[in-house]
Amino acid sequence: MLPRLVSNLAALLALTTTLVPVQAGPLCFAVESATACVYSTQDAGDALIRIEYPPQLGWVAFGLGTGMNSADVMMAYALPDGSISITRRSSSGHFLPTLASTQDLTITNSSSSSSGNVVTFRRPLAAASASTPSIQQSTQPLIWAGYTGSPPTSPGAIPQHTVSGVASGNLLDGSMAFAHSSPSAPPPTIVTGDDGSRDRRLRIIHGTLMAFAWVGLAPAAILIARFGKKALGVWWFRIHFTLFGLCAALTYAAFAIVYRVVADTGENHYDYSASGIHVILGLLVVILTAPQAFLGIVIDKLWSPTRKSIPWRDKLHWWLGRLTFLLAVINIPFGIALFYRDDNNNNRPAWPYILYALLLGAAVVAFVGLAIKSRREAAGHHVAVASNDNTGHKDDRRGQLDRPTSAQTLDPARDIP
Known part of the structure; x- marks a missing residue:
């Protein structure tokens, strides 16, 4: 009796369920x-x-x-x-x-x-x-x-x-x-959703940090290491280290910000088809920044005033720094273009490119000017050496500048070519 009643109730419930509108x-x-x-x-x-x-x-x-x-x-x-x-x-x-x-x-x-x-x-x-x-x-x-x-x-x-x-x-x-x-x-x-203002602000912060790091701090650090040793003495490395340390810190902060933005949108972080070459060059800069900074610290710890030649690790630091800097400054215009493509398809102002070109141009002018000054000073030094040569022969020692003898103390101003 009870089983049949349960069965009938179940059938009635199922029939009722099918009749109730979804x-x-x-x-x-x-x-x-x-x-x-x-x-x-x-x-x-x-x-x-x-x-x-x-x-x-x-x-x-x-x-x-x-x-x-x-x-x-x-x-x-x-x-x-x-x-x-x-x-x-x-x-x-x-x-x-x-x-x-x-x-x-x-x-x-x-x-x-x-x-x-x-x-x-x-x-x-x-x-x-x-x-x-x-x-x-x-x-x-x-x-x-x-x-x-x-x-x-x-x-x-x-x-x-x-x-x-x-x-x-x-x-x-x-x-x-x-x-x-x-x-x-x-x-x-x-x-409810997002009007995109938060992501837009974070993308602006990302771009601003990267631009300041690689068009402001990085060129200053390079110029000091290349031309400031004689004038600054032992302070050149401290200033160089501080500037590039800030550059590295801002680079990774900017990377963390944009990583979060992309994660919030659900997109692939390294999708070339979506973000173009900017995401590839940016990833290379992020990867190379850490070993470049670490290599600079190691070189400082291993530096010896009695060394007779420039070690391979120093030269690796020079060229790795040049490569990272070049990738960064090339990537910034791609980032500007990507931001305005995402922000508004019909509005791509020219002023960010002009500002970037002016800042980078100022760094290039400073480098060229200091390079010319350095060459003139080196030429004047060689003339003085040749005029004091007891043998009466003119001796062009430009090839000797970075190779001190064992009796010489390595001049840190000659450490970077």
């Missing part, structure tokens, strides 16, 4: 004071998706993926004729996603009016490319974005988002199905 749980996200919602369910082997957003938003988009480095994006914006454009795009970095080669989104209904914009469309479950995810029968990570302002004038002229964020959901199991007509549907949860 509660809608759309992805609703806030773009400043406006709210946009995305609904989805499976229909005849496709995803049937509905996007609703108010007219103060120029465009809205959502996609499958954990970040902008690899996402399958669907973007909607109103057209002048009162319909809605929906395009499928592939994202490979923190910039405008490119149009997919195949535009296979089929609109079933769309309208644009002062009361709001709505577009319903079908989307195949397959991914747009091998690098982007497909729609699965499971909860998946989603990204979203919206722009406050006028709609785009063309598919290639999309202004940067006002706010973006991440979420998750199952696009196929009915949990995100459209259910406005159901009086029992709970109010949707509205997710």
Whole structure:
């Protein structure tokens, strides 16, 4: 008796469950004071998706993926004729996603009016490319974005988002199905995102630290080591060490900042396709800075006033420093270009490049001027030596400057060629 009763109750509960409508749980996200919602369910082997957003938003988009480095994006914006454009795009970095080669989104209904914009469309479950995810029968990570302002004038002229964020959901199991007509549907949860201002500030700090380190501190450290030994005496190394130590510290601080920014966006830290050559050159600078600093400390500890020649480790320090400095100054313009590409596709001011060129030019002028002065002083010294030669022969000893005899004390001013 009891088993049959339990069985009947279970069957009744199962039947009741099938009759209760699925509660809608759309992805609703806030773009400043406006709210946009995305609904989805499976229909005849496709995803049937509905996007609703108010007219103060120029465009809205959502996609499958954990970040902008690899996402399958669907973007909607109103057209002048009162319909809605929906395009499928592939994202490979923190910039405008490119149009997919195949535009296979089929609109079933769309309208644009002062009361709001709505577009319903079908989307195949397959991914747009091998690098982007497909729609699965499971909860998946989603990204979203919206722009406050006028709609785009063309598919290639999309202004940067006002706010973006991440979420998750199952696009196929009915949990995100459209259910406005159901009086029992709970109010949707509205997710909030980031307007990008924090990441923008951190990217600016990253670039400022790197520029100050390699266009300010590094050239000063090099000039002191190359031309300041005679004037500064024992202080040349202390100042050189301090300046380059600060350069190394700022380099690693800047690296940590941008590493955190990239981690927050979900992108690949060393993705050449997304960040170009800047990420490769920057990584080389970060890798080479530590051994260059360590080598300088070792050289100082092993220096001997009675040595007869310049050791290989000194020469390695010279050339490793030159290589690291060259990579850094080459990489800074690439970083400026990458920042403005990510920050605003339509605004790339010239002043950062001009400022960089002026600072680097000042360092070059200082180096050339001091090099000419040093050569003149060396030439005057050789003339004096030749005029005092008891043999009456002119002796050009420029080749001897860096090779003192065992009876000489090595002049630290000759330590770097």
